[in-house]
Structures are given as C-alpha cells and as structure tokens.
Amino acid sequence: MSVPVIDFSAFRNGTENERQELANRLVDEFKKHGATRLVNHRVIGDTIQKAYQWSEKFFQIPESEKEVIANIRDANPQRGYSYVGSEATSKANKRGEDGEFEICEDDDVAQDLEDVKEHFDYTRDGDPDFPTPWPSEASIPGFHNWMEGVFLPECQRLARDVLAAIELGLGLSEGTLTGCMESRVDELRIQRYPPLSTEKLKTGKIKRCHPHTDFGFITLLFQDATGGLEIEDRANGGWLPVVPTGAPTEVGVYISDTLVYKTNGHLKAAVHQVTAPVSLKDKEDGVLPERYTIALFAKADRHAHIGPLPQFVTTETPQHFPDLTALELHNKRVGQLYDARPGAAVPVVAKA
Incomplete structure (x- = not known):
C-alpha cells in the first residue's frame, strides 16, 4: 500500500462527468492519506528535469555566495538560502493526547x-x-x-488546477479557494539532502526531515529517484513509503494547514517525513545518497481570512480553528521552526 498515482489529464480535457469523477477521487484520496500523486498535468517532464538541473547548479555555487543570500531565521516567510540544520521541522508538530499530529503550541x-x-x-x-x-x-x-519567470508560474497554475478540483470534489462554489490567491504569494523551494550515513540515522536524533505538516493550502512536491519520503499511515499506524514511480511528470500533492483550517478539519494535513529509502532501512553501515526535491507551497493571500467556511461548521462539528489571516498562521508556523514565536527568544545560531 502506498500513495496512489492519478492521471490528472481528464480535469483539463475531459467531459463534465469525467472532471467530476476525477475531483471526487482526489478528495477521497485526500481524506484517506492527506496526499496523492498526479501524472499528466500541465507541467511537462522536460520542464521538471530542467528545474532539477538548475537546482544542482545552485547548490554547487560557493558557500560564500550562499551566505550573502541567507534566509533570516525569524517568523516571516522564508526567503533565500538555508544551511544544513537551519530548519527544525521537529518543532512544528507533535502528537496530541488522541495520538494525532497537531500544530505544536508549546x-x-x-x-x-x-x-x-x-x-x-x-x-x-x-x-x-x-x-x-x-x-x-x-x-x-x-x-x-528561468526559475522565477518560467518554472514558478507553471507550478502556480498547476496548484490552482488542483485546488479547483478540490473545490469541485467538496461541492464548493468555483473560486471559494482559488479566489483568495490573487496576489500569488506562493513560495517555491529547491532542496538538497547531502549524503548521510545510516549509522547517524540510528541515533534517533537525526533525519533528513522530521515528521511535520506544511503551512499553505497544498504542497506540490517533485522528488528525484532516491526515495526516503514517507507519509503517516492513518489506517494502520506507522509510515507509508512514497517510492518514486519514475514517471516524468509525477508530482505529490499534500494537504496543508491552511486547507485544514478552511475545511474545519474535514480534510486533514498530510504528515510526512524523510528518512532512509526502503533499500537502506536495515543497513547498519550504509550511506543515503544525495537527494533533490522541489516543492511549491501554494498559499492564500496574506490578509485573507482562513477560518472555517460556514458549510463545514455544524452542531456535530463546531468550529475547531480560529479565524486567522493566512499571514498570521504562516508567522506562527515559521516561528516554531526557528524559535521565533511571540514571546520566544531567537537564539543566535552559528553556521556549522
């Protein structure tokens, strides 16, 4: 069992019935896993491959040049370069008393x-x-x-296609979600995981990425063939490996915190982590190879209110989430990564 792969072409080219069937299937998968995978969407394989090539070139530039464009570790949206160990995803989520991952408030x-x-x-x-x-x-x-003028807009258009399909699958009016994304404040991340020994993983203190949820409406995640990505298995406990299929247009779609707020928990965010690939799980002296991913974090307009939509608040399901703006939620979540929440001191962290 793993995250299914869905042909998305019918949403753009199919009949009204085919579009509805696809939208329904997407929402069903999101209810099961918080995630799915798509192929045959608007971003072509050659474009995705070129983005990986640019990513590799970027991480090869000298460290001194990366330091000039370093991300400031505060509660604002992340911009620029973050060094290995800068972001602590382990501080974003924790298991509550009911055993479910939740936003960490302390x-x-x-x-x-x-x-x-x-x-x-x-x-x-x-x-x-x-x-x-x-x-x-x-x-x-x-x-x-190229990254800002070509690749980012392609990913933004795909994200809006997916959110339009979610609107259809949830029975929402067209534009209920996409209508509060007009300022195009989505963020794109290119990411490199350096080689890592399985011996270090066994300590329990280090992972390529600890369990967490993302902060926007949805995340589009492209991953190379290395493997190691896992999502929480809600039905059985544990984790499901998301093994790349090799399809040139494969992209993961992950429900994120803002959409959880808007649907009052009707859709739950995908908890995911990055650890050893399946082939290296039991190796005592193995080395995880270098890994690259690319993520588009599809975001609501910063001053859009993201509290639950009225149709998701009932006597049986009262309002679970406050009516924050998208920026307020974003500041809260990013601040957790960097110990920059209101009232928390921001430590000075030297680069390793």
Whole structure:
C-alpha cells in the first residue's frame, strides 16, 4: 500500500462527468492519506528535469555566495538560502493526547532533533513585503530568470488546477479557494539532502526531515529517484513509503494547514517525513545518497481570512480553528521552526 498515482489529464480535457469523477477521487484520496500523486498535468517532464538541473547548479555555487543570500531565521516567510540544520521541522508538530499530529503550541517536543537538508526559497519578483535575495547573475547565469519567470508560474497554475478540483470534489462554489490567491504569494523551494550515513540515522536524533505538516493550502512536491519520503499511515499506524514511480511528470500533492483550517478539519494535513529509502532501512553501515526535491507551497493571500467556511461548521462539528489571516498562521508556523514565536527568544545560531 502506498500513495496512489492519478492521471490528472481528464480535469483539463475531459467531459463534465469525467472532471467530476476525477475531483471526487482526489478528495477521497485526500481524506484517506492527506496526499496523492498526479501524472499528466500541465507541467511537462522536460520542464521538471530542467528545474532539477538548475537546482544542482545552485547548490554547487560557493558557500560564500550562499551566505550573502541567507534566509533570516525569524517568523516571516522564508526567503533565500538555508544551511544544513537551519530548519527544525521537529518543532512544528507533535502528537496530541488522541495520538494525532497537531500544530505544536508549546515547547513540549524534543529540542535537539536535527534535519539534514539545505534549501533555497523564493517567490515572485515584485513581492513588496518579503522580496527574495537572489544569487548574482554572474554566479549562476540564467537561474533567476528561468526559475522565477518560467518554472514558478507553471507550478502556480498547476496548484490552482488542483485546488479547483478540490473545490469541485467538496461541492464548493468555483473560486471559494482559488479566489483568495490573487496576489500569488506562493513560495517555491529547491532542496538538497547531502549524503548521510545510516549509522547517524540510528541515533534517533537525526533525519533528513522530521515528521511535520506544511503551512499553505497544498504542497506540490517533485522528488528525484532516491526515495526516503514517507507519509503517516492513518489506517494502520506507522509510515507509508512514497517510492518514486519514475514517471516524468509525477508530482505529490499534500494537504496543508491552511486547507485544514478552511475545511474545519474535514480534510486533514498530510504528515510526512524523510528518512532512509526502503533499500537502506536495515543497513547498519550504509550511506543515503544525495537527494533533490522541489516543492511549491501554494498559499492564500496574506490578509485573507482562513477560518472555517460556514458549510463545514455544524452542531456535530463546531468550529475547531480560529479565524486567522493566512499571514498570521504562516508567522506562527515559521516561528516554531526557528524559535521565533511571540514571546520566544531567537537564539543566535552559528553556521556549522
């Protein structure tokens, strides 16, 4: 059992009945897993492959140039380069008394768990509030123009297609979700996981990425062939490996916190982690190979209210979530990663 792969072509090219059937299937899968995988959508395989090529080039630029564009570790949206160990996803979620993962509101989580990954986060040019610090054109010619001008818009359009399908599958009016995404504040992340020994994994303190949920409406996740991604198995407990199929357009879709708020928990966020690939699970002296992923975090407009929609609040299911703005939720969640929540001191962390 794993996350299914769904042909998405019918949503753009099918009949009204075919679109509805596809939308219903998507929502059914999201209710089971919080996630699914799509193929044959609007982003072609050659474009995805080129994004990986640019990612590899970026992480090869000198450390001194990455430091110039370093992400500021506060509660604001992430922008620029984050070094290995900078982000602590273990602080974002914890298991509640009912055994389910929930947003962590306190420090009742292990504080010494490390993520072994580095990443570069960016948004569209012209964002007046949180601009992206890009590497210089001299250090990586063409990177900025293609990643921001070509790849980001392609991913944004796909995310809106998926959210339109979710609207249809949930019986919501067209634009209920996509209508509060007009400012295009989605964020795109290219991410590299350096080689890691299985011996270090066995300590329990280190993972490529600890269990967590993402913060936006949905996440689109492209992963290379390395493996190691897992999602929580809600039906049986434990974890389900998301083994890449090799399909050139395969992309994972993960329900994230904002959509949980909007649906009052009708859809639950996908809890996921990155650990050893299946083939290395029982190796005592193995080495996890280098791994690359690309994620589009599809976000609501920053000042859009993301409290539960009226149709999801009933006598049987009273309102579970406050009516925050998308930026308020985002600040809360990012602040947890960096110990920058209101009232929390932000430690000065030296680069390893």
